[in-house]
Amino acid sequence: MININYIVLWAIEESFMRKFFLTVSVVLILAIVVIQVSSYFSPFAKSMLVRLVFNVGATVASHKMEGHVPEHISERLDVPYDATDKEALLDIFSSVDLEKFNHGLPTIVWTHGGGWVSGNKSQVRNYAKILASKGFTVVAIDYSVAPGARYPTPVRQALKALSYLNRHAAAFKIDPKKIFLAGDSAGAQITAQVANILSSPEYARAIGLAPTMKRENVLGLLLYCGIYDPAIVDVKGGWGSYIKAMMWSYFGKKDFQNTSGFKEFSVVDHMTHDFPPFFVTVGNGDTVMPQSLSLVRKAESLGVRHDMLFFEAEYSPKLKHEYQFDLDSDAGKQALQRALAFMNARLKDTNQETKSLISLQH
Helix, strand or coil: CCCHHHHHHHHHHHHHHHHHHHHHHHHHHHHHHHHHHHCCCCCHHHHHHHHHHHHHHHHHHHHHHHHHCCCCEEEEEEEECCCCCCCCEEEEEEEHHHCCCCCCEEEEEEECCCCCCCCCHHHHHHHHHHHHCCCCEEEEECCCCCCCCCCCHHHHHHHHHHHHHHHCCHHHCEEEEEEEEEEECHHHHHHHHHHHHHHCHHHHHHHCCCCCCCHHHEEEEEEECCCCCHHHCCCCHHHHHHHHHHHHHHHCCCCHHHCHHHHHHCCCCCCCCCCCCEEEECCCCCCCHHHHHHHHHHHHHHCCCEEEECCCCCCCCCCCCCHHHCCCCHHHHHHHHHHHHHHHHHHHHHHHHHHHHHHHHC
C-alpha cells in the first residue's frame, strides 16, 4: 500500500532542494555579474577572489607536504625583522642535528607567492623544513600584500629582511657569505628584482632602493614559476583579467603599464651580466611559462649562469602553477632534487674558489 505521508515528505524535500539550488545558482550568477561590473572601476573584487583561491590552494598544497617533512627540525616563528612594521616577520628553520656546530650554515631566504595580493610565510613552512633537513638554514619571510600595500613595499621589505639577517647571522646559524634567494610565483619576481638591485648599482640608484647585502654573498637564486617580463603578460580574456586585477592592485592604477613602477618591475629589462646564477623551473601547463623562457633567453644573451627544468609539451599530466610543491608527483620530486643539486654545485664552486684564493695568497 502506498504511504501517502512518505510521498508528501518526498515532494516537500524535492521542492526544497530545487528552490535551494535555484537560489544558489541565482546568487552565484549575481556575484559573477557584480565582480565583472565592479572590476571596471576597481580591482578589489577580483583581487579578493584571487586571494581566496590562492590561499586555499596553497594551504592544501602545504598540508599534502606534511608526510614529507622530516623530524628534528627546529623553528623560530614570527621573528620581527623591522620593529616599525607589524607585518615584517620571518620564520627560521634548521636541522636540530646541525645546531651543535658553531659555524653558520648555507642559507635559503624564501619569499612566498600569491600574486602580490595574497599568501603568507606559513604556506611554505613545510617546504622550508624539507630544505632545512638537507643542511641549510631556511628563512621564510612575510611581506605586505596589495591592495593594502603597493609596489615597491614588498621589495623594500625583502631588502630589510636581508639586512636584518646579515646583522644577526651568528644568532641564527647563517653563513652570511653563502646565501641563496628563492621564491615562488610573485615571490620569484620579488626575489629576482632584489637580485637586480644587489647586482646593478645603477638600477638600485634609479629606483631609489639601496642594496642591503653584498652581491658576492648571494651564491644563487631559486625561481619557481614567476613573472619576469611584464611586456609579454597577457591581460586579456579569462585568467588574463585576473592578472590585470592583481597588477592594478599592486601598482595602484588601472593603467599600470604606464607607471614608472611597472617599468622598474621588469626583471629582464634591468638584468646585467652580474645577475646571480639561478635555477628556474615552471610547469608545461602553467600560463606563465613564457616568462621563464624569456628570463632564460635574457640570461643567455648576457652570459649569466643558469640551470633550468622545463618539460616537453607532451609531458602528462600537465604541470600547473606551482607544481613544485606537489612532492607526491615525480615532477615535484625532480624539481626539489634539481634545486638541491644546483645549490650544492654552487657551494662546491665557491669552496674551490676560496681554496684557490688562499693558495694564491700563500
